[in-house]
Amino acid sequence: MQVNYINPVLDSLVNVLGTMAAMKVRPGKPSIKTEQSARGDVTGVMSMFGPAARGSIAITFTAPVILELAQRMLRETYPGINEMVVDLAGEITNMVIGGAKAKLEEQGHKFDMSLPTLVAGANHIVMHKTQGKTVIMPFETDYVSFFVELCFE
């Protein structure tokens, strides 16, 4: 797990939510994941492949955060998570990873990206099957928190 893969993802996330949704997010303290602690309601999963490393990244939204993002980005108020909301989580995942990929390429790391896979289900947990360590990053917003998990090997 190379730490220089993490920051472009985090910067991109802050940038996407700031510019597309005017939502300020405060990155918390990253930690090595030792248990399946991040529970969420909608998760976007993407993989990155490069000659030097491969990794997977999961952005796990809690319902209050993604519903607020739907209101800000789609101008729609939904009572709960539906197909539109999941689709939005996929768009956000795409934009975040796309931004990170561009930044990593500037730094000389070339990556391909997978199609995002979305998972919806109340209170689910995400795990990564990797030899490497998984870093979990909490993000605080005014609408409770959400999580990004990254693993590279």
Next chain:
Amino acid sequence: MQVNYINPVLDSLVNVLGTMAAMKVRPGKPSIKTEQSARGDVTGVMSMFGPAARGSIAITFTAPVILELAQRMLRETYPGINEMVVDLAGEITNMVIGGAKAKLEEQGHKFDMSLPTLVAGANHIVMHKTQGKTVIMPFETDYVSFFVELCFE
């Protein structure tokens, strides 16, 4: 979505569960997914990257199936889905995609594989963000059914 990417995945799944767990599975009729109908309790998600196509594959296990597999493959009886069971789902996903990759390479399709990401949570649904279509394949066992979803573009 090329249909010749599907069969190696399905053959590999039947082969892995047959040889590793002596579990016979009967592939059902594949269909183009139009709604988020496949609900499961543990899902393994992997991506494949090749020069001609990229795709994602999700194997969504229902609890009765993966708990029976745990009993057969780990010789353990678990009352519900725990970390060991999720890990087993990851191993199976790895083996299935690894077998499919080998078969696709024999056919001249070269692919890289991502690390699997596992999702656990009762009754969750999986969606794919792709321009291509998603094919959903039900599999019947003596312990109710489970699902494989594939999308390539």
